Amino acid sequence: MSNKTLIRLAICHNKYILILFLSFCETLTTSGRIVILGSGWAGFKLMRELNKEDYNVSVVSPRNYFVFTPLLASTSVGTLEFRCITEPVRGYSKDIDFMQARCDRIDIGTKFTLDYDKLVIGVGSYSNTFGIPGVKEYGHFLKDVNDARRIRKRVIECFEYASQSGLTSKQKEDRLHFVVVGGGPTGIEFSAELYDFIASDMSRLYPDLMSKTRMTLYDVAPHILGSFDTNLSDYAHKKFNRKGIQIKTQRHVEKVESDHLVIRDEGNVPYGLLVWSTGLMQNPLVKSLENVVMDTKKQRILTDSKLRVIDETTQQPYPNVYALGDCATIKDNDLPATAQVFNKMVVHGSDMEANCFEFKNRGMMAYIGSSEALVDMSSVHQLAKKSGHLPWLLWRSAYFSMSMSLRNRMLIPYHWFLTWCFGRDISRF
Ligand SMILES: Cc1cc2nc3c(=O)[nH]c(=O)nc-3n(C[C@H](O)[C@H](O)[C@H](O)COP(=O)(O)OP(=O)(O)OC[C@H]3O[C@@H](n4cnc5c(N)ncnc54)[C@H](O)[C@@H]3O)c2cc1C
Numbered sequence: 001m002s003n004k005t006l007i008r009l010a011i012c013h014n015k016y017i018l019i020l021f022l023s024f025c026e027t028l029t030t031s032g033r034i035v036i037l038g039s040g041w042a043g044f045k046l047m048r049e050l051n052k053e054d055y056n057v058s059v060v061s062p063r064n065y066f067v068f069t070p071l072l073a074s075t076s077v078g079t080l081e082f083r084c085i086t087e088p089v090r091g092y093s094k095d096i097d098f099m100q101a102r103c104d105r106i107d108i109g110t111k112f113t114l115d116y117d118k119l120v121i122g123v124g125s126y127s128n129t130f131g132i133p134g135v136k137e138y139g140h141f142l143k144d145v146n147d148a149r150r151i152r153k154r155v156i157e158c159f160e161y162a163s164q165s166g167l168t169s170k171q172k173e174d175r176l177h178f179v180v181v182g183g184g185p186t187g188i189e190f191s192a193e194l195y196d197f198i199a200s201d202m203s204r205l206y207p208d209l210m211s212k213t214r215m216t217l218y219d220v221a222p223h224i225l226g227s228f229d230t231n232l233s234d235y236a237h238k239k240f241n242r243k244g245i246q247i248k249t250q251r252h253v254e255k256v257e258s259d260h261l262v263i264r265d266e267g268n269v270p271y272g273l274l275v276w277s278t279g280l281m282q283n284p285l286v287k288s289l290e291n292v293v294m295d296t297k298k299q300r301i302l303t304d305s306k307l308r309v310i311d312e313t314t315q316q317p318y319p320n321v322y323a324l325g326d327c328a329t330i331k332d333n334d335l336p337a338t339a340q341v342f343n344k345m346v347v348h349g350s351d352m353e354a355n356c357f358e359f360k361n362r363g364m365m366a367y368i369g370s371s372e373a374l375v376d377m378s379s380v381h382q383l384a385k386k387s388g389h390l391p392w393l394l395w396r397s398a399y400f401s402m403s404m405s406l407r408n409r410m411l412i413p414y415h416w417f418l419t420w421c422f423g424r425d426i427s428r429f
Contacts, residue, residue, distance in 0.1 A: 032056060034118045037103050037285075039066050039089045042122030042325025044404070052095035055118075062102040064089050067145055068408070070399045073189040073367070076148035077155065077197035078424035084411040086145060087404045105288055121286075121301065121309070121323040128281035134256030139181070139276035142190055151275060155194065156428045158272035159206050169212065174270035176213040179261065181253055182277035183217055183224030185366045188236060190275055191217055192369030195243055199370075201423045216246040218263070220278075223249060225374070228364060232374045235387045239368055286327050293331075301328040365395045 032055045036043045039061035047059055068085040075082050090098040106121070127143055129135040140151050155178070162172040178194060180187045195215065203210050217224070217240070224240075224247060225233035240247055248266075255262040260270045282299050293302045293310040301323040303309055307330070308317035363377030363384065373395040377384035396416075403409055 032118075033058065034120060035060060036120040036122060037061070037106075038122035038124055038325065039063060040122060040124045040325060041066075041069070042124070042327075043120070044087065044089065046120060046122065046324070047089070047092070047096060048404075052093065056097075057095065058097040058099065059089055060099045060101050060103055061089065062100065063144070064098065064100050065145075066404065068399075068403055069143075070402075071412070072142060072145070072148050073186065073193045075145065076142060076151040076190060077193045078152060078201075078426070079193060079196070079419050080412060080415045081425075082145045082149060084408055084415055085403075087408070103285055106285070118320045118322065121321070121327060122325040123283045123285050123327050125280040125283050125286075125299075125326040127276065128279045129276070130278065132253055132256065134258075135253075135276055138256050138258050139274045141276055142186055151190075151273065153428055154273045155197070156426050159202055159209060160428070161272075162209055162212065163206055172209065172212045173214075174259070175272040176209060177269075177271045178213075178215045178273050178275075179269070179271040180215070180217045180275045180277065181219070181261075182279070183219035183221065183247070183249070184227070184277065184279065185225065185364070187217060187219075187275070187277040188225055189367045190277065191215060191240070191245055192367050195245060195369045197424055199243075201426065204423070205426065214244065214246070216248060216269075218251045218253060218261075219247075219249050220252055221249060225366065228366070228374060228376050229378060229385050232376055232385055232387055236366070236368045236374060239370075239372065243369065280326060283327055295329050295334075300326075302331050303328050305330055305333070365391070365398065367392065367395055 034050065034055045034057050036047055036057065036059045039047075039059055043059060043061060044066035047057055050057055066087040066089060068087070071080055071085045074080040075085055089096075090100075092098075103123070106119070127141040129139070140154065141147050142151065158175050158178075161167075162175045178198075180191050180194075198210075198213060198215075202213070223230075223233055223237075225236055228236075237247055251266065252264040253261055254264055256274065260268045261274065263269055280299075286301060289301065291312045293312050293315070294300065295302045301309055303323050304317045306317070307322045307324050307328070308319070309321045309323050309328075310317050310331070363375065365376070366374045368374060368387075371392050372388050373392040375384070375386045375391040375394055400409065400412055403412060
């Protein structure tokens with residue numbers, strides 16, 4: 001089988017970017033070489049699962065680590081440290097080549113031939129701003145450890161600023177207004193972690209500022225956690241209300257400025273920190289693909305059941321180009337953009353094409369603060385819907401056991417224990 005692929009890469013080298021064309025046919029002499037684009041859930045999991053004796057694996061990604069996203073919100077307030085949830089890609093195995101680079105174009109065209117080569121596109125997606133002015137400039141996303149680091153710094157900055165003398169009460173209140181836009185699992189989990197941080201640590205360190213601190217969560221939908229069972233989302237809603245977190249649904253953010261949001265029918269709302277978590281949009285690399293079938297919303301690459309990318313002209317799958325993760329979905333079997341789609345990985349043994357991808361929905365979990373969580377496993381068992389402290393233990397143990405390395409399985413409980421004993425670290429750097 002031959003496949004004709006040209007990949008253009010932007011190599012990230014600290015502060016500058018060098019664009020180069022890489023012809024894999026010059027460098028790839030071994031048959032069975034797989035090039036994986038991305039080191040997220042899709043790329044990293046695939047890289048681990050592949051039989052290195054059958055494939056010569058190369059990973060290309062602008063970041064040289066994997067992020068265990070389910071615990072990302074915990075790092076944004078210091079419940080866990082950043083390194084508890086990252087795994088380095090380089091050095092993971094001596095059988096894997098890693099290149100820190102961003103692929104900015106794939107030309108499934110006619111210039112180069114890569115015999116027996118396979119390309120896997122797992123570049124994920126970007127946070128969706130819906131084109132609302134100012135979101136990109138002033139909002140904080142929560143997709144990567146760098147985002148979590150910036151959020152953590154900003155929260156502490158807001159408290160330090162508000163503790164200065166000479167400020168009016170209104171100035172303090174404005175700076176200590178923490179706003180989250182998006183009532184999906186990420187927005188809710190971040191709000192819950194932030195609430196814990198403020199209630200258990202900041203209240204001890206800045207007791208005078210507690211009466212001036214508030215949190216608001218906005219969503220355009222009528223309910224938060226729309227993908228969960230209604231009883232569970234109502235439970236979360238009530239819990240948030242009781243904690244003093246205001247939930248404002250059916251609100252449209254029209255514009256974001258450096259220190260306030262403009263909300264339809266509400267006007268200007270000052271904020272100190274804005275976390276934006278309203279879903280996903282297409283990675284520019286995916287947008288740039290030509291002659292590839294996309295799903296109806298034109299957001300994700302459509303693949304056949306074996307995850308092969310489909311040629312738009314012939315409507316047949318390309319023999320050696322695959323796509324998986326948030327950037328792709330399967331024809332007639334729409335996959336959610338979640339990490340759990342990788343529970344049952346596609347590759348068993350050496351023959352990728354012999355296996356069809358199967359997704360088994362194992363349910364959903366969300367942390368809602370104060371050591372409580374929601375677990376909705378109604379897809380597995382009708383009665384498996386729970387909220388409270390027991391589900392929180394399940395939530396913690398599930399993510400602890402899913403974490404990728406022994407090192408992180410030791411670090412995670414160690415940091416949970418440190419936080420429990422001494423509180424979260426509020427050093428700002
Ligand atoms: C805060 C948060 C919490 C979450 N919690 C859960 C949860 O509890 N359960 C769950 O199932 N799911 C959860 N998810 C969703 C889950 O993280 C995603 O579904 C998953 O990360 C998708 O994996 P992916 O590999 O497709 O993309 P990603 O993990 O986003 O990885 C994309 C990779 O591609 C790289 N890349 C990007 N552009 C290029 C390019 N041009 N060239 C080369 N490489 C590129 C990136 O650097 C990255 O390494 C959560 C997500 C977030 C943000």
